[in-house]
Amino acid sequence: MNELADVQSREDKRNMPIDKVGVKNLKYPITLLDKSRQTQHTIATINMYVLLPSHFKGTHMSRFVEILNENIYEIDIKKIGHILKEMRDRLNANRSYIQLSFPYFIEKEAPVTKIKSLMHYNCKVDALSNDKTEKITLSVAVPVTSLCPCSKEISKNGAHNQRCIVTVSVSFNEMIWIEDIVNIVEHSASCDIYSLLKRPDEKYVTEYAYDNPMFVEDIARNVSLKLKKDNRVKHFSVEVESLESIHNHNAYAFIESKKES
Numbered sequence: 001m002n003e004l005a006d007v008q009s010r011e012d013k014r015n016m017p018i019d020k021v022g023v024k025n026l027k028y029p030i031t032l033l034d035k036s037r038q039t040q041h042t043i044a045t046i047n048m049y050v051l052l053p054s055h056f057k058g059t060h061m062s063r064f065v066e067i068l069n070e071n072i073y074e075i076d077i078k079k080i081g082h083i084l085k086e087m088r089d090r091l092n093a094n095r096s097y098i099q100l101s102f103p104y105f106i107e108k109e110a111p112v113t114k115i116k117s118l119m120h121y122n123c124k125v126d127a128l129s130n131d132k133t134e135k136i137t138l139s140v141a142v143p144v145t146s147l148c149p150c151s152k153e154i155s156k157n158g159a160h161n162q163r164c165i166v167t168v169s170v171s172f173n174e175m176i177w178i179e180d181i182v183n184i185v186e187h188s189a190s191c192d193i194y195s196l197l198k199r200p201d202e203k204y205v206t207e208y209a210y211d212n213p214m215f216v217e218d219i220a221r222n223v224s225l226k227l228k229k230d231n232r233v234k235h236f237s238v239e240v241e242s243l244e245s246i247h248n249h250n251a252y253a254f255i256e257s258k259k260e261s
Helices: 059-068 077-090 149-154 180-184 198-209 216-228
Strands: 019-034 038-052 095-109 116-129 133-146 161-172 235-244 251-258
Touching: 019 059, 019 095, 019 251, 038 059, 038 077, 059 077, 077 116, 077 133, 095 180, 116 180, 133 149, 133 180, 133 198, 133 216, 149 235, 161 180, 180 216, 216 235, 216 251
Parallel strands: none
Antiparallel strands: 019 038, 038 095, 095 116, 116 133, 133 161, 161 235, 235 251
């Protein structure tokens, strides 16, 4: 049998490189490091790209899936660099990218009854590399409660509260656990959010939030100050969006900072 033609490797004369080419929206089971249970299995949505030089007509799409399949049980932040290098080597590329979006589950105890339940946090890993540099960013979205200081100050009874989504993105000098980021955020808001609460727990979280009123600005600053003190963190951004309960809009705050070297 004659060898099948490799059309993708044929020369292209339009002199137009492509910044990113590859596969998108792959759903794959992955295994992650878990701080308390060693490993955790979840489902990721994965995008994989490389830079395509101007002289190649196309890339070999099947190789992305092959690389992913070979590393499926070894996907953790510390091994992303290996996957990126393998993408460059096997696809003859100078630059490679991978994005993984996935839910991560943490067991939480209710504050009074101590009933355990699972909370899920939406996470994302963005990574890129070339022969000289490698950049990995971990993002974690954490739901928390905010109680409005203004509402509490001006109201005779009660104060409005709502759910906030705090998204922290970090690049790091050494391994940082998803659990650590969640802990920083949850200790920076009016109160945690839980999957399961009984009446004694509801009483506790309601009163706790009332005693800890915060604007989105307060939460963004609290989280940022904690990240600045963490030697593992090289660069970070903090995004806080409050899903307002009495307004027809969301409140928003954003801080981006680079630690001094």
